[in-house]
Amino acid sequence: MTDFPNVNPPFAAGAAHAAPASLPCAAGIGLKPEHFRQILAQPPALGFFEIHAENYMVAGGPYHHYLEKIRALYPLSIHGVGLSIGGPQALDEEHLSRLAKLLQRYQPESFSEHLAWSSHAGTFFNDLLPLPYTQASLDSVCAHIDQVQSRLNRTMLLENPATYLQFCASTMSETQFIREVVRRTGCGLLLDVNNVHVSCTNHGTDARQYLSELPLQAVGEIHLAGFAEELDSQGAPLLIDSHGAPIAACVWELYAFTLALTGAKPSLIERDNNIPALAVLLAEAQQADQLIQAYAPAPTSAGVNQGVRR
Amino acid sequence: MNEQAEFAAALLQGHCPPGLHTWNNSAAEQRFAVYRNNYLVGLIEALADTFTVTQALVGVAFFQAMARVFVQTQPAQSPLLVGYGEGFGEFIDSFPPAAGLPYLGAVARLEMAYVQAYHAADAPVVAASELARWLDDGDALSRLRLTLHPSVQLVSSAYAVVSLWAAHQHDDPAGQLAAINLHSAQAAMLIRQGLEVLVIPISPASAQLIANLRQQSLATAAATASPEALTATLALLVQHAAISQLSLQE
Numbered sequence: 001m002t003d004f005p006n007v008n009p010p011f012a013a014g015a016a017h018a019a020p021a022s023l024p025c026a027a028g029i030g031l032k033p034e035h036f037r038q039i040l041a042q043p044p045a046l047g048f049f050e051i052h053a054e055n056y057m058v059a060g061g062p063y064h065h066y067l068e069k070i071r072a073l074y075p076l077s078i079h080g081v082g083l084s085i086g087g088p089q090a091l092d093e094e095h096l097s098r099l100a101k102l103l104q105r106y107q108p109e110s111f112s113e114h115l116a117w118s119s120h121a122g123t124f125f126n127d128l129l130p131l132p133y134t135q136a137s138l139d140s141v142c143a144h145i146d147q148v149q150s151r152l153n154r155t156m157l158l159e160n161p162a163t164y165l166q167f168c169a170s171t172m173s174e175t176q177f178i179r180e181v182v183r184r185t186g187c188g189l190l191l192d193v194n195n196v197h198v199s200c201t202n203h204g205t206d207a208r209q210y211l212s213e214l215p216l217q218a219v220g221e222i223h224l225a226g227f228a229e230e231l232d233s234q235g236a237p238l239l240i241d242s243h244g245a246p247i248a249a250c251v252w253e254l255y256a257f258t259l260a261l262t263g264a265k266p267s268l269i270e271r272d273n274n275i276p277a278l279a280v281l282l283a284e285a286q287q288a289d290q291l292i293q294a295y296a297p298a299p300t301s302a303g304v305n306q307g308v309r310r
Numbered sequence: 311m312n313e314q315a316e317f318a319a320a321l322l323q324g325h326c327p328p329g330l331h332t333w334n335n336s337a338a339e340q341r342f343a344v345y346r347n348n349y350l351v352g353l354i355e356a357l358a359d360t361f362t363v364t365q366a367l368v369g370v371a372f373f374q375a376m377a378r379v380f381v382q383t384q385p386a387q388s389p390l391l392v393g394y395g396e397g398f399g400e401f402i403d404s405f406p407p408a409a410g411l412p413y414l415g416a417v418a419r420l421e422m423a424y425v426q427a428y429h430a431a432d433a434p435v436v437a438a439s440e441l442a443r444w445l446d447d448g449d450a451l452s453r454l455r456l457t458l459h460p461s462v463q464l465v466s467s468a469y470a471v472v473s474l475w476a477a478h479q480h481d482d483p484a485g486q487l488a489a490i491n492l493h494s495a496q497a498a499m500l501i502r503q504g505l506e507v508l509v510i511p512i513s514p515a516s517a518q519l520i521a522n523l524r525q526q527s528l529a530t531a532a533a534t535a536s537p538e539a540l541t542a543t544l545a546l547l548v549q550h551a552a553i554s555q556l557s558l559q560e
Contacts, residue, residue, distance in 0.1 A: 004546025057390050058429035059460065062505040088314055095389060120318035124386040128358070129321075132313045132329075164341040165330045169313055201339075204333035230344075232336035240344060261375040 016256070022047050023075050023109045023221060023266035025296060027288035029281045030270055032253035036066040038278050043249040046108070046285060048075035050268050054082045057098045071106050077221065077268070078108040079190075082124065085144045085158070086131040087117035096151050103152055110221060110266070113148070115141065115178065132167035133177040141177075145185040157190035157220045158182075162198040162227075162241035174199070174212035188220035191262075193255045194270075198227050198239040209255055211261065219262050224255055225270040226287060244273030247284060256291050264296030311340065321349050322385065353381045356391045357398065359475035360425050363478040364402070364418045376405060392429055395422055413469035413492060420475050420498065420509070423463035427500040427507045430461035433554040442549060444556055452530045456547070457555035458520070465516045472496040475509060501552050512546060515539040520547070527559045 026047025031039075049070060056063055083095060103111060116128035131137050148156055160178060172180075182189060191214065200207040226245030232238040247255075247269070259265070269284045313329055320327035324346065328341040360549055365373040370500040384393045399417050399419035408414050444454055465471065470490050475498075477486035497517035499510045512520075519539055520532035532540050547553050 054389050054391070058392055059431035061429045061432070061461070061502060063429065064432075065505060084389075092389075098390075117314060119389065120314060122387055123318065123322065124389050124391075125318070125321055125349045126352040126386060126389075126391060127345060129314075129317065129345060164344045165332065165338060167313055168329045168331050202333075233333070233340050234334050234336040235333050236336060237340065238336075239342070256504070 019184055021109070023077055025264035025266055025292060027267050027269065027285035028077065029285050030074075030268065030272065031067070031070060032055055032271075032275050033066070034275055035278045035281075036062070036070070040066070040069055040154050043073050044278070044282050046074065046267075046282065047289075048077055050077040050079050050270075052082040052272075053099055053102055053111075056102060067106065067281075076106055076108040077110040077112065078103060078106065080111070080113040081128070083113050083144075083148065083290050084117045084119040085113050085148065086115055086129075086137070086141055087120060088137070088140055089120065091120070091144055091147055096148065100152055102240050103154070110156060111152060111155060112159055112221065114159045114161060116161045116199060117179070128161060130161060130163045130165060130167070133170040133172045133174060134173065137146075138172075138180055141181055142184045144230065145187050149174065149185065149187065155186060155188055157188040159190040159192050159223065160199075160214075162195040162202075162239075163190070164202055164240075166203060173213070179213070179215050182215045182218045189215060189218040190221045190223060191216075191219045191258065191265075192223035192225070192270075193258055194223065194225040194227060195241060195253050197248075197254055198241050201237055201239050204236070209258060211254075211258055216262050219265055222258065222262075222265045222267040223270050224251060224267060227251075230260065240278075242273060243270055246280075247287075252287070252291075255288070256295070258263060258296035259291055264292045267292060288298060297310065311385050317345075319320055320549055322382075335533050336439035350381055352376060353386055353391075353394065354378055357381075359463075360395045360516070361398065361418050363421055363475050364398075364414060365376065366478050366483065367414060367417060367474070368408070372401060372407075376402070379405070392425065395425075398422065413467060413471050413474065416465065416469060416471040417474055418466075420471055420500075423465050424507055424509065427461040427463050427502050429499060433460050435459070435551040436553040438548045441544075441553060441556065449522045450558055451462070452527075452529045453558045453560075455557050455559045456522060456523050456528055456553050457524075457557065458547070459552050459554045460553045461500070462520070462552050463500040464497065464517050465500070466495075466497040466514055467497050468493075470496050472493045472498045472509065472511045478512075494558055499550075499552070501550050503550065508550065510546070510550065513539065513542070516543045516546065519543045 024047045028046060028048035029051055031049040031051050056067060114128050118125050118128060119129060196207050196210055200210050224247045225243045226247055228240040228242040230238045267288045269281055271281060316327040326342040330338040332338055332341060354374055357377045380398055383395060399415040402408050402418050403415035444450055470492050473490045477483045480486050495514055497512050497514045499512050502506055516539055519531055519535045
């Protein structure tokens with residue numbers, strides 16, 4: 001076969017249908033059942049959709065019907081909220097199997113979970129709960145991530161938490177802990193910029209300093225969300241990671257600061273409560289896209305910023 | 311890692327665990343309350359999403375108080391919240407403050423059945439002509455067994471719960487409620503057709519026969535049903551594509 005050195009080789013047969021290895025550096029939104037029909041009726045230009053894994057761990061019916069159609073049009077991120085990676089107890093093997101099955105079915109470009117725990121001794125708390133940052137919890141989290149990555153046969157992204165309290169038992173900072181986890185397991189980082197703002201405000205620390213201490217080269221995705229504001233007993237702001245409001249101006253600023261450090265990254269508009277009209281989420285995604293483009297080097301690879309994948 | 315065990319126990323019991331601190335010496339109790347609130351309110355909202363008619367019948371304040379007791383006595387055990395609330399109907403049946411609404415638990419069971427039908431497995435449907443062919447085969451008929459579609463759910467009550475539920479699917483439930491005789495026994499078959507769940511009012515005799523068909527051959531189940539109920543039920547199952555498989559019992 002003759003070589004044409006200055007011409008890009010054609011795709012191998014079937015390669016055009018294979019899922020890209022990663023999410024595009026563009027904005028995505030969370031997929032909500034309220035928006036299923038509208039998305040299919042008029043597929044918006046959007047980098048990707050993200051789903052909560054647990055919502056789709058059902059046998060059949062409309063959720064799978066719509067997800068299959070939407071997944072055929074867009075890159076997909078599957079985001080777990082129930083694996084309890086930060087808990088001291090063994091991971092739920094049954095839940096891991098359900099995840100493996102879901103990932104096998106939808107072949108998402110990305111899978112992520114949280115540096116948090118949600119189950120203990122058989123009770124599921126339906127919240128992302130904080131853990132002490134100690135050598136013992138570090139060993140446990142790393143073992144859990146090793147187990148997940150080996151069971152799912154892929155690298156996962158770990159999301160930094162939003163927290164309201166700290167443990168006296170902690171012997172290292174959250175950023176130290178995350179750095180060690182990334183170093184030891186090779187997992188990537190899902191950098192939730194809203195969580196950074198919420199946690200740093202709640203613990204009286206500097207968000208930009210916090211960001212500079214993270215292993216930013218490992219960032220595979222960014223989350224943006226809204227928060228609710230209360231006051232603690234000293235009258236200081238106590239921010240709640242509500243996912244129920246538009247992204248705040250200060251979080252947009254922190255996002256721009258982050259992009260300047262990381263370069264363009266896939267970025268999710270995350271809204272789980274008070275779900276607005278699809279157009280409202282798309283407008284926020286557009287706002288994120290403008291920043292992504294401002295900070296991105298010129299795209300060089302196919303698939304970046306091309307919107308709907310057809 | 312005792313800290314998390316203590317944290318979990320405290321979430322369930324409502325006190326603030328030891329070993330927590332805040333940067334500015336603000337009260338840890340108040341901040342811990344955020345977690346406890348997230349935990350309780352999140353699950354109460356999950357119940358409110360499933361049991362919308364139950365909530366409409368008692369009002370938001372009563373429902374939330376009742377759901378809070380349920381969450382505290384029957385905490386979620388699985389990260390799959392879609393199934394959370396199985397047992398809510400039975401809980402309501404024995405929840406003293408709801409004793410004045412004896413139909414409420416059955417309404418909740420209907421709503422849970424709706425969610426189960428909505429997310430049930432997809433399955434093939436047996437054509438009416440195929441069922442007819444088997445019914446004509448006298449030899450096979452005695453051993454014929456029907457497998458119902460995975461989305462089929464049954465609800466029965468001594469009260470008019472199907473009408474109550476249906477009234478709340480209207481824009482003006484109050485206008486519909488006046489015409490309902492609460493003290494009439496009702497039953498329904500739920501089945502997903504396409505992407506919609508249908509709630510089909512059926513006779514209590516049909517409900518019993520369909521329940522028996524899940525356990526027994528057609529001939530055995532038919533033996534305890536009236537010919538009218540048998541005919542009506544088979545017609546119903548065929549009309550709503552509720553039969554997924556036909557097989558012969560050995």
